[in-house]
Amino acid sequence: MIDPRLHVLRVLAEVGTLTAAAHRLGYTPSAVSHQLKSLSKDLGVRIVEPRGRGLILTRAGEVLLERSQELFTRWEEIRGELDGLDSGSDIRSRRLRLCGFSTAAATLLPPTASAVKELFPGAEVTIIEAEPEECFDLLVAEHADVAVVVATDPLPPRGDTRFEQAALFSDRLDLLVPAGHRLARRAAVTLSEAAEESWILDRAGSPYHRLVRTACAAAGFQPEQAHQSREWETGAALVSAGLGVALIPRLARLPDGFDVVRVPLRGDPVPSRKILTGIRSGSGSQPIIASALKVLESVSTELAQPE
Amino acid sequence: MIDPRLHVLRVLAEVGTLTAAAHRLGYTPSAVSHQLKSLSKDLGVRIVEPRGRGLILTRAGEVLLERSQELFTRWEEIRGELDGLDSGSDIRSRRLRLCGFSTAAATLLPPTASAVKELFPGAEVTIIEAEPEECFDLLVAEHADVAVVVATDPLPPRGDTRFEQAALFSDRLDLLVPAGHRLARRAAVTLSEAAEESWILDRAGSPYHRLVRTACAAAGFQPEQAHQSREWETGAALVSAGLGVALIPRLARLPDGFDVVRVPLRGDPVPSRKILTGIRSGSGSQPIIASALKVLESVSTELAQPE
DNA sequence: TCGATCATGCAACAGTATTGCACGATTCGG
DNA sequence: CCGAATCGTGCAATACTGTTGCATGATCGA
Structure with missing residues (x-):
């Protein structure tokens, strides 16, 4: 437009x-x-x-x-107003496109999608898996309407008036240890108790690498990086093989068959990664988008609740 | 945009x-x-x-x-801001397109154009002759930037937020009589003194027709329409042939060779047609447009001044 | 009921935007 | 100090979106 x-x-x-x-x-x-x-x-x-x-x-x-940003925002508001009062015409129904990084796309977005579909019968809901930085490109290009990203990522433009970002919830980190590990039976441990372990991290420079280092630094130690892994699954495989320990977000589900144990972390603050949502500025006035954000919130508390 | x-x-x-x-x-x-x-x-x-x-x-x-109008206005303002600070780059110079009804196009716009060209060296100034209603179409379609129209016209959208209209000046009406007419020698006459004359008007329904009838009604009589003419020139020819009298705006210049006399009208209010300017809302922030309006004002007072 | 006026859909067309490639300019590494 | 890599731009060929012209079905006035 x-x-x-x-x-x-x-x-x-x-x-x-x-x-x-x-x-x-x-x-x-x-x-x-x-x-x-x-x-x-x-x-x-x-x-x-x-x-x-x-x-x-x-x-x-x-x-x-600088000035044209206001136009985009205003336009999104108008769109919202239009959607609001166009009661029941289904010229092409509503359409909602959710994008998020892999874990979110796998766990958070599907229940959100179906919940929104129930609230807006006939709406067409799409899920797009994309890297967090890519997500924002998708937003501006109008290829996506709602983004779910990790706060720690390198390029979530802060104070960028193009977007409205909101904290969604904190995804707590668990310590992943081999089945027979000395900490495997504990109900909860502090991060510093694993200070002397060998660590399995993503490669240096990656968002996850930074996240873990920051958490460890807060606990007072530098993790010794023994191996690198990009995907949770390979990391779990390495841990299962006894090659070290790792941090894994509560949200990340692991496939069965690994001989590993998730040990909840405690501490103050409890190690976690912040998940947040992003939309185009002004687009929150669109009922379906507003409702998607609402659903996301309840879905995520529901997922985060079980301890 | x-x-x-x-x-x-x-x-x-x-x-x-x-x-x-x-x-x-x-x-x-x-x-x-x-x-x-x-x-x-x-x-x-x-x-x-x-x-x-x-x-x-x-x-x-x-x-x-309703809502999108704000976008257009805002955009024009941004354009203005841009033009203002782009000091001295002449990537394609400035461009200004003036449109107006025939008389304006012939008398008001040319001196305006050259004055603006002097103020903005390298600017490209275009003049477009168009009917007043057409003028506003030209504005919205961005085929023109400044319109000069007659207020009395049928469709100058009043209170239309798309445009900013401003009174430019009052174009006084003169009584046009044959050379030997009983009023030809008078320095000034009231309109009612010509109440019994045969009148030469545009056809009923035209803006000019309404203008004259309104003026006559204000003077307390109904003009008897003897002949119809669309152009000033043909009207002058009919007057010159002794077929009647007519009202002609001070601004309208007549070709030589007609045996007619312009007699200034007096009265309260003095019969006149109102000329006004129109621009796209917000576009007044563009320096060249603002300056064009200014020049138009001085040009028109200068033209209206001589008696 | 007939004729006129209107919006719409489809295939053919025109105009605009995009691509692919070559050129000149700038920068960085050795 | 020089060569290689990277960059932006221009031009012709191409792909695509938007427009036209005409036929169809619907609605309204007489």
């Missing part, structure tokens, strides 16, 4: 080079170049200028971006 | 039938039908519904129109 070329401009402002922006948007550099050129021509104002071998926004470009 | 389909919807709301809207927009009915359909699909809301053999807006359509 609002000129999509503004999205292109915004991505360019973030990444700094036209090529990277194009890649992220699924266009070719040539296309992005033309879009910006035509936008600039339509406005009669120069909005980008070469800086090194990349492009930066001119003052006009920055102002354009 | 804002979705142009909203313009289509607005015109439809005004005229009531898709075919008429299409005709006014220069599209075929088929195209308009598809535009509305795609808009409706994108929104997931029914925005028009059949009423008789025309279409009317649903409640959602009305709200959409």
Whole structure:
């Protein structure tokens, strides 16, 4: 509704080079170049200028971006208002697209989807699994309406007026140990009790790696990284083989067949990762989106409740 | 920048039938039908519904129109802000398109254009002659930036938030009489002194016809219409031939060679037609448009001054 | 009831946007 | 200091969205 070329401009402002922006948007550099050129021509104002071998926004470009955000927000509000009063017409029903990182997509979103479908009969609910940073791209591109992401991630734009973010719940971390481990029988342990263990982490630089290091630092030690794993499943396999211990979010379900034990952590604060929701600014006025957020909340407390 | 389909919807709301809207927009009915359909699909809301053999807006359509106007206004403001701070880049210079009814296009706009061109070197200034009602269409379609119209015209949407209208000046009306007429030598006359004359007017229903009748009614008589003329020039020819008298705005210049005399009118109020300017709401923040309005004002007082 | 007016759907078409590739400019590593 | 890599841009070919023209069914006025 609002000129999509503004999205292109915004991505360019973030990444700094036209090529990277194009890649992220699924266009070719040539296309992005033309879009910006035509936008600039339509406005009669120069909005980008070469800086090194990349492009930066001119003052006009920055102002354009800054001010136009209000348009997007306002538009989402209007959409919401429209949905609200269009009682019962099902020209194409409602449509809701939920996106989230893998764990969320597997555990949180399916029950949410079916609950929303019950509240809005005839609505079409889609689930998209995507990396957290990708999620926000999906939001702006209108390929998704609600995002569920991990707060710790590198690029959840903070204070970005494009989005409204809200804390959903804290996903507590459990200590994952082999079946025969000295801590396996304990009802709960503090993180520092595992300070001397060998640790299985994601590779350095990854969001999860940072999360674990931060938690351990808060407990007063540096984990010794013995092995790397990206997926919970491989991590569990390594733990099961006695190669070390790991932290795993309560939400992450493991396949059967691993000889491992989840030991709840206690402490103050209790180690956890923060899950939050994101929507396009203003889109919360759309009934189906508002209701999705509500359902998400009840679903997540329900999942987090069992200890 | 804002979705142009909203313009289509607005015109439809005004005229009531898709075919008429299409005709006014220069599209075929088929195209308009598809535009509305795609808009409706994108929104997931029914925005028009059949009423008789025309279409009317649903409640959602009305709200959409009402609320989206703010977007257009805001966008114009942003444009203005951009133009303001883009100091000295001439990527395509500024561009200004003035539109006005025939007399204005002939007398008011040319000096305005050249004055603006001096203030904004390298700016490209265009003049478009158009009927007053057409002028507003040109504004919304972004084919023109400033309109100069006669207030008396049938469809200058009053209180329409799409436009900002401002009184420019009062164009006094002169009495046009043949050279040897009994009033020809007078320095000024009241309108009622010509009550018994034969009158040359535009055809009934035209804006000018209404204007003259209103003026005469204020002076206490009904003009007897002897002949019809659409253009000032033919009217002057008829007057010159002794077939009657006419009212002609001070602004309207007549070609040489007619044996006619302009006699200024006096009275309270002095018979005149009101000229006003129109711009898209918010676009007044664009420096070149603001300056055009300013220049227009000084140009018109200058033209109206000589007696 | 007949004729006129209207909105809509479908296939053909036109115009716009995108792609792929080549070129010139800039930067970084050795 | 130089070569390789990366970047943005322009041009012709292509793909696509949006428009046209016409036929159809529906509604209204006389």
